[in-house]
Amino acid sequence: MSTIEQLNEKMESLQQMEDGSSLKTLRHEAFSEFRKNGVPTTRHEEWKYTRLGGIMNKDYNFSLDRHSISKEDFDAYRLPGYEEANELVFINGFYSGEMSKIISEELVVMPLERAAAGEYENIITTYLGHSRNYLVDGINAMNTALMHDGVFVFCKKNADTKHPVYIYNIQDARSSNVFSQPRSLIYVSQNAKMQIVETYITIGQSESFTNQVMEVVTMQDARIEYYKIQKDHVQTNAVSTTHIIQQERGFAHAVTISMDGGIVRNNLNFIMCADHGESHMYGLYFLQCNTHADNHTIVDNIRPNCLSNQLYKGILSGHSTGVFNGKIFVRQAAQKTNAYQSNKNILMSDTATVNAKPQLEIFADDVKCSHGCTVGHLDDEGLFYLQSRGIPETKARALLIHAFAMDILEQIYLDPIRKYIDQEISERLENE
Amino acid sequence: MLSIKNLHAGIEGNEILKGINLDVKAGEIHAIMGPNGSGKSTLASVLAGRPEYEVTEGSVTFLGKDLLELSPEKRAGEGLFLGFQYPVEIAGLSTINFIKTAVNEVRKYRGEEPLDSVSFLKMMKEKMALMNMDKALLNRALNEGFSGGEKKRNEVFQMAMLEPKLSILDETDSGLDIDAIRIVANGVNKIKKEDHAVLVVTHYQRLLDFIVPDFVHVLYKGRIVKSGGKELALELEERGYDFIKNEYEVEATA
Numbered sequence: 233m234s235t236i237e238q239l240n241e242k243m244e245s246l247q248q249m250e251d252g253s254s255l256k257t258l259r260h261e262a263f264s265e266f267r268k269n270g271v272p273t274t275r276h277e278e279w280k281y282t283r284l285g286g287i288m289n290k291d292y293n294f295s296l297d298r299h300s301i302s303k304e305d306f307d308a309y310r311l312p313g314y315e316e317a318n319e320l321v322f323i324n325g326f327y328s329g330e331m332s333k334i335i336s337e338e339l340v341v342m343p344l345e346r347a348a349a350g351e352y353e354n355i356i357t358t359y360l361g362h363s364r365n366y367l368v369d370g371i372n373a374m375n376t377a378l379m380h381d382g383v384f385v386f387c388k389k390n391a392d393t394k395h396p397v398y399i400y401n402i403q404d405a406r407s408s409n410v411f412s413q414p415r416s417l418i419y420v421s422q423n424a425k426m427q428i429v430e431t432y433i434t435i436g437q438s439e440s441f442t443n444q445v446m447e448v449v450t451m452q453d454a455r456i457e458y459y460k461i462q463k464d465h466v467q468t469n470a471v472s473t474t475h476i477i478q479q480e481r482g483f484a485h486a487v488t489i490s491m492d493g494g495i496v497r498n499n500l501n502f503i504m505c506a507d508h509g510e511s512h513m514y515g516l517y518f519l520q521c522n523t524h525a526d527n528h529t530i531v532d533n534i535r536p537n538c539l540s541n542q543l544y545k546g547i548l549s550g551h552s553t554g555v556f557n558g559k560i561f562v563r564q565a566a567q568k569t570n571a572y573q574s575n576k577n578i579l580m581s582d583t584a585t586v587n588a589k590p591q592l593e594i595f596a597d598d599v600k601c602s603h604g605c606t607v608g609h610l611d612d613e614g615l616f617y618l619q620s621r622g623i624p625e626t627k628a629r630a631l632l633i634h635a636f637a638m639d640i641l642e643q644i645y646l647d648p649i650r651k652y653i654d655q656e657i658s659e660r661l662e663n664e
Numbered sequence: 665m666l667s668i669k670n671l672h673a674g675i676e677g678n679e680i681l682k683g684i685n686l687d688v689k690a691g692e693i694h695a696i697m698g699p700n701g702s703g704k705s706t707l708a709s710v711l712a713g714r715p716e717y718e719v720t721e722g723s724v725t726f727l728g729k730d731l732l733e734l735s736p737e738k739r740a741g742e743g744l745f746l747g748f749q750y751p752v753e754i755a756g757l758s759t760i761n762f763i764k765t766a767v768n769e770v771r772k773y774r775g776e777e778p779l780d781s782v783s784f785l786k787m788m789k790e791k792m793a794l795m796n797m798d799k800a801l802l803n804r805a806l807n808e809g810f811s812g813g814e815k816k817r818n819e820v821f822q823m824a825m826l827e828p829k830l831s832i833l834d835e836t837d838s839g840l841d842i843d844a845i846r847i848v849a850n851g852v853n854k855i856k857k858e859d860h861a862v863l864v865v866t867h868y869q870r871l872l873d874f875i876v877p878d879f880v881h882v883l884y885k886g887r888i889v890k891s892g893g894k895e896l897a898l899e900l901e902e903r904g905y906d907f908i909k910n911e912y913e914v915e916a917t918a
Contacts, residue, residue: 612715617752618762620712621822622740622770631757631765635805638756 235411236271238294243377254357255348255379262364262376269370276369281555281587282497282526284371287441287469293408298326298381300404301435306331309433311398311461313648317429318397324404325412325442326381338391338424344417347384352419356384359449360417363475366501366530371471375413375445382415387454389421396427396646401444405467406436414444420454429649431461432493434468439494442470450482452506459649460498462490463656466521473499478509487643488515489653490525491660501530504538504566515544516640518657519552519584520664526555533566533596540570545640546577547633548584549664559591560601567596573603578610578636630661665690665727665861666711666830672721673710679720680706682886688830688861695864695872695897698883699905704865705749707883708834711863712746713739727829740766741773743829747819747836754806759818762806763788767825791824795851813844820851832863837871849874869901882908 233241243263250256271288272279301323310319318339321331327343334341348356361376387393403410420426428448434440450456458474470493476484482504490496502511517525531540546554556575577586590603610632618628637657644650666688673681680703688694698704710717711724713736724731726742734742754762767787768778779787792799795817807815816836823831833852837845852875856862864875872880872894880896881888884905889912890896900908 614752614754616714616736617748619736620740620746621766622737622773622826623766624737624769625735627765627769632754635754635756
């Protein structure tokens with residue numbers, strides 16, 4: 233049976249599951265969407281540069297569950313600063329309460345199914361699946377249609393959450409290819425603060441494909457920082473969606489660091505559905521070998537007086553490919569919108585590629601929007617300046633690349649994570 | 665220390681230097697003057713090893729070594745320093761990290777141990793005092809948002825930290841007001857030691873009021889057409905470059 237047939241069969245069987253009406257309805261609708269749209273091909277405008285066909289044609293072991301990874305296995309992969317962090321663990325796409333650790337009293341964490349059937353039903357009904365309005369393709373629908381063992385995180389009103397939340401998406405590829413579909417909804421209540429770090433880990437040398445969807449709601453005056461770290465090995469592919477819905481004066485700050493992997497596609501959406509929201513998104517893709525990293529961002533300005541700022545930087549060597557597609561909508565009511573976008577790339581080899589595409593759709597007349605894109609090589613004048621001070625060429629190059637990455641690194645406000653990424657970048661530069 | 669013989673060099677096939685001869689000995693200060701486009705900055709760039717310039721003829725020896733064979737970083741290791749006319753701004757690289765790396769790379773080249781943090785800071789404090797440098801500048805990104813004066817002061821500060829044998833100052837006075845020139849020149853004078861030679865490349869005489877040269881050379885159309893003592897600079901200031909041009913053209917047509 234092909235992978236698509238197996239997925240269809242799984243979706244079909246999940247239709248029968250009784251776990252709260254909202255989940256059931258969503259799954260049902262997503263299943264028909266999936267059947268209608270299928271897995272996107274490069275003919276789909278939003279998937280022009282990223283080909284999923286090869287991934288979908290592989291065979292995967294769909295019988296892997298949340299128990300295949302032990303605590304000892306996991307220990308080797310924990311991120312720096314974990315001692316002081318809440319840790320949520322997905323194994324093969326299923327939330328594992330057993331492996332997770334919640335130390336903040338301000339957080340309520342439970343399986344999505346339970347949240348949908350209990351006091352959080354309203355939140356689930358309102359926000360879960362919101363991303364499908366923006367990602368009209370079979371891949372988003374596939375995650376929703378297969379939604380099962382996801383997690384719901386509720387951050388209480390006025391909470392000043394001191395401990396960040398680390399989210400690990402772990403795949404067990406030790407004996408066979410693994411296909412995982414983590415799902416989560418994070419609700420940050422009024423005036424609450426929260427920091428999230430998310431990472432992807434494939435254990436074993438077989439292939440993995442992770443199709444993950446996280447939806448986040450920041451309520452009035454809430455503040456969220458979100459850091460995504462992609463450093464998985466070359467046999468791993470991922471479509472990773474983070475969809476953030478912002479209410480009045482919501483503040484969101486996202487940094488996406490992509491350093492390794494096979495094919496990596498990130499969807500980062502900011503839906504500014506109320507006045508005075510503020511969003512910042514930063515990205516660094518530092519790629520080598522054949523890694524393909526595609527960053528698609530959407531900022532939807534629905535209401536007036538919102539600010540968004542995005543800066544994505546790429547450093548590409550080997551045969552790597554970077555894609556940046558930044559879409560900004562400014563709806564008719566969204567007067568006084570400020571929306572800025574910038575994408576800068578350095579090509580380190582003749583065989584690396586960058587595809588950059590800004591898309592601005594503006595329907596209001598009193599707005600400030602800008603976008604810019606550069607693709608170039610390392611600055612010769614800077615290189616000569618450093619060399620003329622006695623710094624050997626290879627080291628001078630490393631210093632300049634590190635300097636280029638610095639304004640993204642500086643946006644990681646969590647010290648242990650920033651130091652860790654900084655160290656990883658330095659190590660790669662030393663080995664080049 | 666430095667011996668330039670019949671140096672021809674250019675960029676993208678255009679010959680700019682057409683046979684330069686110059687000898688600089690330890691402890692001497694030489695000034696290279698000349699009108700715009702005469703090849704002053706090209707000479708400075710070729711000596712420091714700027715890659716876009718091509719040497720087509722002639723030789724340069726520096727402390728007994730064939731300078732033209734060495735990469736820019738090795739030239740720095742051997743003790744050559746170029747103060748840039750336009751110091752480069754590098755966002756994301758702190759001045760202090762840059763200088764520490766440079767100092768230790770040069771020490772490594774010279775077979776010396778790298779400085780530990782304590783000795784480095786001590787050395788830095790001394791040289792900063794010498795240059796009247798504001799400590800805040802060191803924690804900022806290299807030259808980013810520095811004023812013209814701050815950039816040039818930073819150049820001379822780097823020179824102090826790297827302890828070169830020959831310093832080439834390329835139009836260090838350009839874009840500076842008289843106070844800034846005085847500060848920079850004082851810095852150079854304080855650093856200057858017995859065995860340290862300086863090549864000052866400048867369009868105007870005013871820097872030479874503060875850094876007094878032993879020799880002045882006038883560069884015109886890629887050649888040194890006149891050499892003299894410090895009084896030559898004063899003469900140029902008074903009469904302008906035209907008299908050099910006229911003399912040269914007369915000679916050339918005679």
